[in-house]
Amino acid sequence: MASVTVHLPSLLVDATGCAPELPIEAVTLADALERLMELHPTLRVHLFDEKGRFREHVLCFHNEDNTRWRRDLSARLADGDTIRIMQAVSGG
Amino acid sequence: MKKQAGKVTVLVGTLKGAFVFRSAAQRSNWTIDGPLFKGWRVTAAERLPDGTFLAATASDVYGPALHRSRDLREWSQIEHGPTWPHGSSRKLNQIWRLAAGHGRVLAGVDEAGLFFSEDGGDSWVPVEGLNEHETRSAWFPGAGGLCAHAILFDPAHPHRIWCGISAVGVFRSDDGGATWHPKNRGVRVIIADQVQKEIGHCVHGLAQDPLDANTIYRQDHAGMYVTRNGGDTWESAENGLSSGFGFPIAIDRSSGRLYAVPLEADEFRIPPGGALRVFRSGDRGASWEPLTSGLPQSHAYMGVLRGALETDSLDPCGVYFGTTSGTVHFSADGGDSWRTMPCVLPRVLSVSVFAGST
Numbered sequence: 001m002a003s004v005t006v007h008l009p010s011l012l013v014d015a016t017g018c019a020p021e022l023p024i025e026a027v028t029l030a031d032a033l034e035r036l037m038e039l040h041p042t043l044r045v046h047l048f049d050e051k052g053r054f055r056e057h058v059l060c061f062h063n064e065d066n067t068r069w070r071r072d073l074s075a076r077l078a079d080g081d082t083i084r085i086m087q088a089v090s091g092g
Numbered sequence: 093m094k095k096q097a098g099k100v101t102v103l104v105g106t107l108k109g110a111f112v113f114r115s116a117a118q119r120s121n122w123t124i125d126g127p128l129f130k131g132w133r134v135t136a137a138e139r140l141p142d143g144t145f146l147a148a149t150a151s152d153v154y155g156p157a158l159h160r161s162r163d164l165r166e167w168s169q170i171e172h173g174p175t176w177p178h179g180s181s182r183k184l185n186q187i188w189r190l191a192a193g194h195g196r197v198l199a200g201v202d203e204a205g206l207f208f209s210e211d212g213g214d215s216w217v218p219v220e221g222l223n224e225h226e227t228r229s230a231w232f233p234g235a236g237g238l239c240a241h242a243i244l245f246d247p248a249h250p251h252r253i254w255c256g257i258s259a260v261g262v263f264r265s266d267d268g269g270a271t272w273h274p275k276n277r278g279v280r281v282i283i284a285d286q287v288q289k290e291i292g293h294c295v296h297g298l299a300q301d302p303l304d305a306n307t308i309y310r311q312d313h314a315g316m317y318v319t320r321n322g323g324d325t326w327e328s329a330e331n332g333l334s335s336g337f338g339f340p341i342a343i344d345r346s347s348g349r350l351y352a353v354p355l356e357a358d359e360f361r362i363p364p365g366g367a368l369r370v371f372r373s374g375d376r377g378a379s380w381e382p383l384t385s386g387l388p389q390s391h392a393y394m395g396v397l398r399g400a401l402e403t404d405s406l407d408p409c410g411v412y413f414g415t416t417s418g419t420v421h422f423s424a425d426g427g428d429s430w431r432t433m434p435c436v437l438p439r440v441l442s443v444s445v446f447a448g449s450t
Contacts, residue, residue, distance in 0.1 A: 042169040046154035050180045057153040089151040
């Protein structure tokens with residue numbers, strides 16, 4: 001079990017009342033996200049679509065890696081890892 | 093009888109949050125608070141019979157959500173809002189309308205559908221008879237998306253409900269929502285389907301006569317219409333309007349007077365001649381008169397969206413609307429004169445009025 005920190009964007013902090021940084025204990029990235037949903041179930045509708053996938057413009061970074069480029073969310077976590085939820089915004 | 097006691101609260105939902113305007117019933121001095129839900133679209137709000145408020149928010153990135161408050165100040169998100177079933181190919185993009193009636197709350201959503209709650213919004217059930225209607229395969233989104241945005245009840249007949257869906261038309265249920273029937277006869281069709289001849293009508297807004305639930309006024313893409321028989325047949329009702337095209341329609345629930353904001357159809361969607369005019373009908377849609385006092389009559393090129401015009405329940409009636417340019421205008425004398433709130437907000441999406449509120 002690793003101790004990691006989840007960072008949430010301001011829009012979700014304001015909407016759900018979550019803290020912007022959340023400590024989570026989990027083994028894998030998938031476990032951490034599920035634990036996050038257990039602790040703050042109102043986040044689920046904002047992060048995942050009707051098919052259970054990350055919404056199209058929601059990004060999830062594990063440390064420096066965009067999880068979109070990984071095959072799945074089975075990566076094992078290490079103490080001190082960060083999971084950062086971001087919005088993919090382009091244009092100006 | 094004059095109804096001047098209490099207070100008026102107007103919740104203006106915009107592209108980037110909601111703003112709350114409060115006044116005594118005289119409606120001469122207002123306070124402005126906000127933004128609530130900063131950064132979120134605020135698309136609809138409703139007060140339930142127990143005094144609880146619901147507000148719908150949405151984000152292009154983070155999807156839709158429903159929030160509850162007792163005082164319009166502190167809000168908490170409801171965990172299980174309306175949603176399409178897990179695995180569905182439909183997306184719930186936003187909640188367009190919340191309407192309380194007969195012990196239920198109904199939510200009209202995009203992609204078009206209707207949901208109801210019997211526990212004040214904690215859980216929601218899809219209205220399958222409409223959502224899976226036999227014409228569904230021919231429903232096609234318009235410029236405003238594919239949205240269920242208008243919901244009406246019959247106070248005397250709990251099982252009769254109307255729902256308006258953009259680019260599809262009006263449906264009526266006479267059995268509490270189990271089955272639904274298109275009700276668009278007499279309305280000019282926008283895009284006729286080859287098979288489903290009763291849809292393809294682009295209803296923009298509905299307003300119901302307070303004394304006769306079967307008299308309904310319809311601001312449609314194709315013009316202004318009225319039905320006197322619950323939607324079985326519709327007839328044109330745009331005598332005096334500067335344009336048949338527009339989005340919102342509202343009614344003074346005391347006098348039955350109607351309010352609409354015509355726009356130049358339909359590629360332009362701006363006030364005809366650059367003059368922002370509300371039109372009022374005092375004879376149940378037979379004729380309309382322009383209301384201009386206090387509204388910009390030149391170089392005004394904003395729109396007014398379908399959810400952005402509302403009345404209060406005081407006498408004389410208060411009328412409120414917000415524009416796509418972020419201005420908010422109101423009349424405290426039934427439309428005879430208008431004032432502009434001292435603010436410029438983001439694009440206004442919804443206006444909800446709660447007389448006697450906090």
